[in-house]
Amino acid sequence: MSARKPYNPDPHAHPGLAAIALLEAVKAALAFLAAAGLEFSGPAPLRTFVNTLIRHVGGDPEHGSSSTLLDMITPDTVHVGALALVAYGLLRSLEAWGLWRAxxxxxxxxxxxxxxxxxxxxxxxxxxxxxxxxxxxxxxxxxxxxxxxxxxxxxxxxxx
Incomplete structure (x- = not known):
């Protein structure tokens, strides 16, 4: 059995990398939680949130492109959104790992x-x-x- 090489960080690496790595790890965890939340809750809460957001910015969710946007929120689009969040979380996890390892x-x-x-x-x-x-x-x-x-x-x- 071969001995594993000990971790030896780059001596030229900036000391702030570890803090940024932790920030990226938190962003990854939040993305994974959001993806799980989307999958478990389905399209109804998302439609309610988007409807509220449209009203908050002064739009009319009953007519025009806002209505079309709300109609596009289906179980399939929720799955695509969750998949996008997982991909974002994986990217942030990879970045966090790389920064942690300098x-x-x-x-x-x-x-x-x-x-x-x-x-x-x-x-x-x-x-x-x-x-x-x-x-x-x-x-x-x-x-x-x-x-x-x-x-x-x-x-x-x-x-x-």
Missing amino acids: RAWASWLGCISAALYLPLDVYAIIRHPGWASWLLLAVNLVVVWVLARDIGKRRPVTAR
Whole structure:
């Protein structure tokens, strides 16, 4: 039997990777819980939630595209939504594992995926200014900054 190599993290990895890994693990767990909730509850509670959301933004759930959206919420679309949440949870789990193990590919994955949310965060601040929107933007900016620094620290320095 061969001895297993001990875990040896990259000495150039940023120390904030573990915190981001935990954040990603929590996001994965929430995605898995949401998928299970969708599967167990079925389309009725989702239709009620979407109906309430449409009314909250000033729409009319009885007419137009809102009505079409509500009609599209069926058991089959709930299964597709749950499957999408499971896929998202798996991606976040993979990222969390990679960041916990200080893998460079995980820093790239996390940096790109967090950066994709930044325009949406700015839009949220414009549409719904408040401490929650600003906090979300700040967290995503810190994540992008830490992961970008980690990527930069790992790049080999070439002599000129």
